[in-house]
Amino acid sequence: MTITSRPPETTTTGLKLDDYLPYRLSVASNGVSGLIARAYEDRFGLTIPQWRLICVLAEDLALSQGGIVARTGMDKVTVSRAAQGLLKRRLISRRDHQRDGRSHILALTQEGTHLHSEIAPLALAYEAALIAGLAPSEVALLKRLLSRLQGAAQALGG
Template identity: 80%
Template sequence: MSVHRQDPAGRAGEDAGNDTGLKLDAYLPYRLSVASNAVSGLIARAYQDRFGLTIPQWRLVCVLAEDGGLTQGQIVARTVMDKVTVSRAAQGLVKRRLVGRAEHHADGRSHVLDLTAEGRRLYAEIAPLALAYEAALIAGLAPDEVALLKRLLARLQTAAGALAGDAVAGPPA
């Protein structure tokens, strides 16, 4: 039995879904995911082995080091991680006394998270390692290629946000 379908370009045809021309290794979302997983996996092993941190915990520490005290909602928006991931990361960091939790003066339902002195010491130790990994990863790229890559990634993130209907489509602030 033949099935009539439209391909993404709007062309109708028999069994159009069977021969779309999609090749996984050439499919940009797949390539981005594979590259992201490879980089995250490499760095996650270093943070876990040396500092006992997960990637979400590292991101939370980094955001708090850069921005100061934030609510979990602000961290969700800044990191584009989901609420549960941020909550679990925060709980682990509070338990280790790397992050402190204080009541939010304007909103009694939320708390402000901030690095403790120990958390700031840990960040000061990890930040140079993170920068060294970045330098090693981009060592084969020219500076203009790195700048172009960053611009293109920001544009892809903005486009994905717009397609998803996000009110603020674009890279985290």
């Protein structure tokens, strides 16, 4: 909530938490992620990683797990577990790769495709609600800035 009036200032350092970008970013992201995660979990029994897999496969049709890792930056362990969960529910299928016995090709089943088409409008509605009141140009700028931050973080540490 961050309600309280903030009287005394001691810092000579010029660091104020409420103005510190990484903090703001984290708080905003946690709020949004929490909201979305609860929605998917409650209504469809999907975790965020599972939902991401479904989205990626809906876009790219078929990928190996390594391909999903490259595409999303998720951890390979996370992808592996998400894939196992989706497999159990038969939302994705898993064919052996012809040329590479280690690798498998993941793709949405019909059921998975159906679920995706069912959830996508909800996801878009959430996004729309979040950005309600913002000008399209502001949203575009926001996305550009987020990419920039992500790139800078990666360059600095990754």
